[in-house]
Amino acid sequence: MVNRLSPRDAMYYFLDESGSTTHLGALLILDPHGSDAAELRSSRSKKTADTGAPKSSSAKVTPDAGADRPTAPPIDYPRLVALVENRLQLVPRYRQIVREVTLGLARPVWVDDPDFDINFHIRRSGLPRPGDTAQLQDLISRVMSRPLDRTRPLWEMYLIEGLPDGRLAVLTKTHRCLVDGDAAREISEVICDETRTVEMLAEDLWMPGAPPGTGHLALGALAEALSRPGDLVDSVVHGNSIIADIRGTAEGALRRVGNVVQQITDSAPSSPLNNATTSTRSFAVASVPRRGCAKIADRYDCTVNDVELAIISGVMRRWMLSYDESVRAGDTVRVVLPLSARDPAVERRAESDGRWITVGKPSFVTDLPVGEDNPTVRLAQVAGLANRYAQSSRRLSMGPQPLLPELGVVPFPELSSRAFRSLNRRNYNVPVAMGTSPVAARYVGGCAVSQMYAIPTLMAQRALAITITDYHDNLQFAFIADRGVMSDLPALTEYVTESFEELLGTK
Template sequence: MVNRLSPRDAMFYFLDETGATTHLGVLLIIDPHAAAADEEQPSDSDTPTTPATLDYPRLVALVENRLQLAPNYRKVVREVTLGLARPVWVDDPDFDINFHIRRSGLPRPGDIGQLQDLIARVMSRPLDRTRPLWEMYLIEGLPDGKLAILTKTHRCLVDGAGALEISEVICDESPEQPVLDEDLWMPGSPPGAASLAFGALAEAMSRPGDLIESVLRGNSIVSELRSGMEGAVRRFGDVVQQITDSAPASPLNNATTSTRIFAVATVPRRGCAKIAERYDCTLNDVELAIVSGVLRRWMLSVHEYVQADDTVRVVLPLSARDPAVERRIDAEGRWVSVGKPSFVTDLPVGEDNPTVRLAQVAGLANRYAQSSRRLSMGPRPWFPELGVVPFPELSSRTFRNLNRRNYNVPIAMGTLPVAPRFIAGNPVTELYAIPTLMAQRALAISVVDYRDELQFAFIADRGVLPDLPAMTDYVLESFEELSVIK
């Protein structure tokens, strides 16, 4: 029985192109000295602990032990001849974990700017499609003896229900590191091209029922095709409906190159919660107001002035307005947020007064979260009912063109705070999600609520936003102007 990619996974696999690849990432900052200090404190736990050290061999051993929780991380994607079926996951017969886990170091002085430059270079490179579609970097040379772990994972590995990103696999909820049973993995024999093609044909021909009876009962390939076409027409209608209410023209929708730029910033959660309480809104409203202030400052740095009615259209998870949506999907906060219900709203970047801007952000988000016209279908395949993928490049290009003007900027944010995490007993002090930067998008933003900090990450097309590092200052300025009591 072949392990075939789901329709959505296959769509993300085929959406890769020279200018934009559909991978995402996670940046974890680790402080071994904090772990050493904790070890000096007496523990009431009867669970034996191991020395909290982290180096390349230990990281490799940890990942090797945990890969049994994410079996597709040892598989490669094999396409089927002539697109007779969706691609399949097959064991990588030459799997080499040392290819996927790499060691890197920052030159002195090892500041945050150098770390952001390194991450930008790593995220600019496409993943090797002849190998499992992920990478991990242990980065040394940070100030105060800290370490960083950067992961890069293709969307097709994490989009399905229950699929974990590799950073989630290696993180623990306590310093006590659980060790799984030894995983004696041996790759299976990969099927040949002819075998995959004949298997696809046999799979299509083995549908239950006699051909005439299937036609009469509506279970035949013809009926399936008709159902697929009807579904595609409905999806096309949804896209057209969104395009007729398209996002404002913006350089943020310029064609994407392959070169990335990356920046991070943090603000205190407690301060944002006080702002939310003062103005009777939610924490997510404050996060969006901060982003609005950031984008307003960026627009003023590009243009001499901003019109009072200027807006930037963003797409964000529906759980940002309805926390119950998040709790129905995930019992606890996660930092990799993909494939969730979303909606489109406008950020009033033309408004000069920050408190008025916050009120408008909250009002627009509340209104549009309840509007079927503003619900985002997100990236979806045109024919999920069919197993055949006859023209993947053409359909992917069509999807990108139709999806171009739905919104300007995607924002990934959760409703639930992420509990403290540890890697090999070492506390993760900072955690940043690096969102996917798809074609026709020049900027993507994420916000993670972690350790009493709201941690913002920005990834952008270097050709469109070469001044992205300035957004670090813009985040702090936007937070500070909201903190001032009017």
């Protein structure tokens, strides 16, 4: 029995093109000299208690002083390969390739890679001296610009050496079709432990299954199609109407098209952020202390999520002013973000659910008042709009959806992908992913993860995507953009600090 891609997986697989690749990932900064979580939280709280000011606006990490800190043996390439190889049994799709079916008679299938080579997927890279933030971000930009090799399992991992103070970075890149669903985890989540002790799984003696031939896949697809008359007989025997199933399929498709049309009639503001994308990416990160954001939230009786959105509003306002000085009062940028960020039943917890790559969750669309000059007023408007639109059925979104998921035949995937991109273009300007709870301390091969950034997918007709990860008492922002539209992306890291400080300094 073949393991066929789900309709959503197939949609993301076929959405890949030369100008848009649907992969995501994570950047983990490893510090072999890093302190345990409790000590680190204590020291950071002491440093930010008075001012709440950010330690850094970029990926740089200055290790805490102290010779008595625990030191893990430095992770190297062989140890990383052994760790990943041991954990792949938790994510079997990472040893499988996607096989398309002749003439699009059915959705593609997952099959074992008979030539699986883990050393192809895990690569070693290094930064030239001085190994600074700009060089790291430039390397990540180039890696994320390249499409994945479709003849192999759709993921890559890089061990990046040459960071100051003996630190390392692990960069992961995974196709979006691999991580859809609650049980499907991104590879960065699989290799991380909650303690410094590495828990190795029982040895997995994996052997690839025999790959099905092209004719076998085609016959299997035809057999599935020919099984429909049997469904008809079964429906008649049991008193069910096949017409009801057909009607349900048609109504489902109409609802999806109707939802898209509804969002188009209330479309996002015209913006270069919706310009056609190229294949070249740029990447940047920034960080602000969560303690300072919590102070702002307490002062203005809002949530930390509101403060995060207000910071992004300030960032986008500054970028628009640098791009076009004619920003007017009332101008907005439309973002889509997880509904869980506004759900009162979802509370931030000290314990983490272990996920920092969250996809496929219910979302809603809201507006950021970038035309408002006063940061306090801007924060109040952000909170009010988000509260209102989270309750509006017109603003709810399940994210990109296949137009006809009930149909297994995909004879014209390129045409369908173009139609999807055209319909989905103006729903919003920028996707924003933010977690609903802090991520607890993590370790890779016994080395402390000092910083963690989730790298979002940059879909077609989007020039910017943003993620925010709550890790080690910091809110860590990651930006990925189309270099052709946002060549000045590194400036956004400074805008994050400026937006945070103006909110912190307002009375």
